[in-house]
Amino acid sequence: MKVLRYLARNPVSLFGVVILLAFVLIAVFAPVLAPPQSFQLSPYDTPRAGFLATPQPPSPEAVFGTTQGQYDIFYGVVWGTRTAFKIGLGVVAISVLIGMVVGAVAAYYGGVVEEVLMRIVDVFMAVPFLIAAMVLTALLGKGIVPITIALTTFGWMSYARIVRSEILRIREMDYIHAARSYGASDLRLIVLHILPNAMFPVLVLATMATGSMVLSASALSFLGVGTEEGYADWGQFIAYSRNWIVGQPGNPFQFWYTLAFPGAAVFLFVLSWNLVGDALRDMLDPRHAH
Amino acid sequence: MLNYALRRLMMLPIVLFALSLMIFALQMSLSPTQRLAAYAPSPDYLKGGQESIRRMIEQYGLNDPSYIQYGRWIGGVLSGNLGWSETARQPVSTALMSLFPATLELVVLAFVPCLLLAVFLGSRAGIYLNRWPDHVIRIFTILGWSFPVYVFGLLMLLIFYSALDWFPPGRLSQWAQTVVSSSDFVRYTGANTVDALLNGNLAIFGDALRHLAAPVITLTYVNVASMTRVMRTSMLETLRQDYVRTARAKGLPRRVVELHHARRNALLPLATIAGMELAVMMGGVVITETIFDYAGLGQFAAKTAANLDFPAVLGFGLYFAIVLVLMNLVVDLIYPLLDPRVKTQ
Numbered sequence: 001m002k003v004l005r006y007l008a009r010n011p012v013s014l015f016g017v018v019i020l021l022a023f024v025l026i027a028v029f030a031p032v033l034a035p036p037q038s039f040q041l042s043p044y045d046t047p048r049a050g051f052l053a054t055p056q057p058p059s060p061e062a063v064f065g066t067t068q069g070q071y072d073i074f075y076g077v078v079w080g081t082r083t084a085f086k087i088g089l090g091v092v093a094i095s096v097l098i099g100m101v102v103g104a105v106a107a108y109y110g111g112v113v114e115e116v117l118m119r120i121v122d123v124f125m126a127v128p129f130l131i132a133a134m135v136l137t138a139l140l141g142k143g144i145v146p147i148t149i150a151l152t153t154f155g156w157m158s159y160a161r162i163v164r165s166e167i168l169r170i171r172e173m174d175y176i177h178a179a180r181s182y183g184a185s186d187l188r189l190i191v192l193h194i195l196p197n198a199m200f201p202v203l204v205l206a207t208m209a210t211g212s213m214v215l216s217a218s219a220l221s222f223l224g225v226g227t228e229e230g231y232a233d234w235g236q237f238i239a240y241s242r243n244w245i246v247g248q249p250g251n252p253f254q255f256w257y258t259l260a261f262p263g264a265a266v267f268l269f270v271l272s273w274n275l276v277g278d279a280l281r282d283m284l285d286p287r288h289a290h
Numbered sequence: 291m292l293n294y295a296l297r298r299l300m301m302l303p304i305v306l307f308a309l310s311l312m313i314f315a316l317q318m319s320l321s322p323t324q325r326l327a328a329y330a331p332s333p334d335y336l337k338g339g340q341e342s343i344r345r346m347i348e349q350y351g352l353n354d355p356s357y358i359q360y361g362r363w364i365g366g367v368l369s370g371n372l373g374w375s376e377t378a379r380q381p382v383s384t385a386l387m388s389l390f391p392a393t394l395e396l397v398v399l400a401f402v403p404c405l406l407l408a409v410f411l412g413s414r415a416g417i418y419l420n421r422w423p424d425h426v427i428r429i430f431t432i433l434g435w436s437f438p439v440y441v442f443g444l445l446m447l448l449i450f451y452s453a454l455d456w457f458p459p460g461r462l463s464q465w466a467q468t469v470v471s472s473s474d475f476v477r478y479t480g481a482n483t484v485d486a487l488l489n490g491n492l493a494i495f496g497d498a499l500r501h502l503a504a505p506v507i508t509l510t511y512v513n514v515a516s517m518t519r520v521m522r523t524s525m526l527e528t529l530r531q532d533y534v535r536t537a538r539a540k541g542l543p544r545r546v547v548e549l550h551h552a553r554r555n556a557l558l559p560l561a562t563i564a565g566m567e568l569a570v571m572m573g574g575v576v577i578t579e580t581i582f583d584y585a586g587l588g589q590f591a592a593k594t595a596a597n598l599d600f601p602a603v604l605g606f607g608l609y610f611a612i613v614l615v616l617m618n619l620v621v622d623l624i625y626p627l628l629d630p631r632v633k634t635q
C-alpha cells in the first residue's frame with residue numbers, strides 16, 4: 001500500500017517500475033515474441049538471413065533490421081533481455097553473498113581477521129575494474145559464465161564494506177543488548193537480529209548495481225572479450241554497429257537501426273534499475289523522504 | 291600531519307605486492323608455451339618448431355616452480371624493468387609514459403567542467419528541492435547515469451562526425467600529425483593542446499581541440515551525474531543545519547545564506563567523491579578512448595587486456611594503484627584546508 005502511494009506520487013519512479021516489468025515480460029515471453037528456428041542449437045544463437053556484409057534496414061522479415069553478417073536485430077534484442085537478466089541478477093546475487101560473508105566475518109571476529117579481510121577488500125578496490133574483468137574473461141573464454149565469474153570476482157567489495165559497517169553500527173543498538181542479555185549466541189545475533197536490519201542498504205546498492213553490471217557486461221562484449229559471435233547479447237550487437245556509424249555520402253544516418261535498437265534496450269534496462277533503486281532508497285531512508 | 295601522510299603511503303607497497311601476486315597468478319594459468327610469447331621479440335621466433343620452443347622454455351625457466359618464477363619476475367619489476375609489451379611492441383614503461391600525457395589532457399579537460407557543473411546543478415537541486423529545477427536536474431542526472439558510455443559515444447560520432455563532420459575521431463588530423471612529428475615542432479609535454487600553444491601553432495591547437503571535443507563531452511556527461519547527486523544530498527543535509535537557520539533568522543538574504551554559508555560546507559563530501567572519480571578517470575577512460583580511437587592509456591589497457599599481454603597489464607595495474615593511493619592522499623591532505631573542523635591525527 002505504502003509502495004503504491006509512493007509510486008502514485010512519483011511518476012518518474014512509476015515509469016521505472018513499468019519499464020522493468022516490461023523487460024520481465026519480454027524475457028518471459030521471448031520464445032513467443034521471437035520463436036527460435038528448429039535447427040538452432042541454442043535459442044541464444046541469433047539466426048542469420050544470409051551472409052551479406054552490409055546491414056539491411058528494417059523490413060517485414062526483420063522488423064529492427066539486420067547487422068553486418070545479417071544477424072536479426074529484433075531477435076537479438078528480445079533474447080538479449082534474458083541474457084541481461086541472467087548476468088545482472090547472477091553477478092549481483094553472488095557478489096552480495098560473498099560480500100555478506102566477508103563483511104559479517106570481519107565484523108564478528110574483529111582484530112587480525114578483520115584487518116586482513118578489509119585489506120583484501122582494499123586491494124581489490126585498487127584494481128582497475130573493467131581491465132581486470134577483461135583479463136579474466138579473456139583467460140576463461142567467451143560466454144556468459146566467464147563474464148559472470150569475472151564481474152563477480154572484481155565486484156563484491158562494496159557489499160563487504162557496507163555489511164561490515166552496518167553490523168558495527170547495529171551491534172551497539174539497544175535491542176541487540178537486550179537480545180544478548182537473555183542469552184542469544186553471537187551467531188544467532190548476527191544472522192537473525194543484525195543481518196536482516198543491515199539488508200536495506202545492501203538491497204539499494206544491489207538494485208543499482210544490477211543495471212551497472214549489465215552495462216559492464218555489455219562493455220566487455222563491446223570491447224571484444226564477452227560473448228561468442230552471434231550470441232543474443234546487447235553489447236555484442238552494439239559492437240556490430242560500430243563499423244557502420246558512418247553512412248554513405250549524403251546519407252549520414254543510413255545505418256541508424258544498428259545502434260538505435262540494441263542501444264535503447266541497454267539504456268532503458270539500466271535506467272529502470274536505477275529508477276527502482278532510487279525509489280527504494282527514498283522509501284527506506286527517512287532522510288530522503290519528501 | 292606528515293605521519294598521517296606517511297601511513298597512507300605505507301599502504302602502497304602492500305597493495306602493489308598483492309596486486310602483483312594476483313596478476314602473476316592469472317599469468318601462471320597459461321601454459322609455458324603461451325607465456326613464452328611474451329619473451330619473443332617477433333612472431334618468427336616461435337616458428338622454430340617444437341624443439342626450439344622447448345629450448346626457449348628451458349632458457350627462460352618457464353617450467354620452474356612458481357615462487358622462483360615470481361621472484362625472478364618481481365626482481366625485474368623492482369629494478370625498473372616492467373618488461374616488453376607485445377601489443378605496443380615497446381617496453382611497457384615507454385608505452386605507458388608516451389600515452390600518459392594524452393589521457394591526462396583528456397581527463398583534465400573533462401573533469402573541470404564536470405566539477406563546476408556538478409556544484410552548480412547539485413546546489414540548485416538542493417535549494418529548489420521538489421520544485422521543477424530539482425525535477426529537471428534529477429531526470430538529467432539519472433539519464434546521464436544510465437546512459438551506456440559506448441552508446442552515448444557512438445551517438446556523438448553519428449551526429450558530430452557522420453552527419454556534421456565537426457568532431458572527427460583520433461587525436462589529430464593527418465596533416466596535423468605530420469606537422470607534430472616533424473623536427474620543427476618541439477614536444478614539450480606530449481599533450482597536443484599544450485604543445486601547440488607553446489609552439490605558437492594555433493592551427494594545431496584548433497585541430498587538437500576538434501578531436502578532443504567529442505570524448506570530452508561524452509566523459510563530462512557520463513560522469514557529472516554521480517557527482518551532482520552527491521552535491522544535492524550534501525546540500526540538503528547542510529540546509530537543515532542549525533547555523534543555516536540562524537543565518538536566515540538574523541535576516542541575511544536567502545542567496546547569501548544558500549551560496550555563501552551552505553554551499554561552502556556542502557562541498558566537503560563532493561571533494562571525496564571528486565577525488566575518487568578523478569582517480570578512476572585517470573586510470574583509463576577505456577571505453578571512451580576506444581570509441582573515439584583516442585590513443586591514450588585506456589585504449590592501450592583495453593588492447594593489452596584482450597591480448598593477455600601480461601607485462602603491460604601489470605604495468606598498467608601498478609600505475610592505476612599508484613594514482614588511486616596518491617589521489618586519496620591528496621584528498622585527505624586538502625580536506626583540512628576545506629574544513630578547519632577536520633584535524634588529521
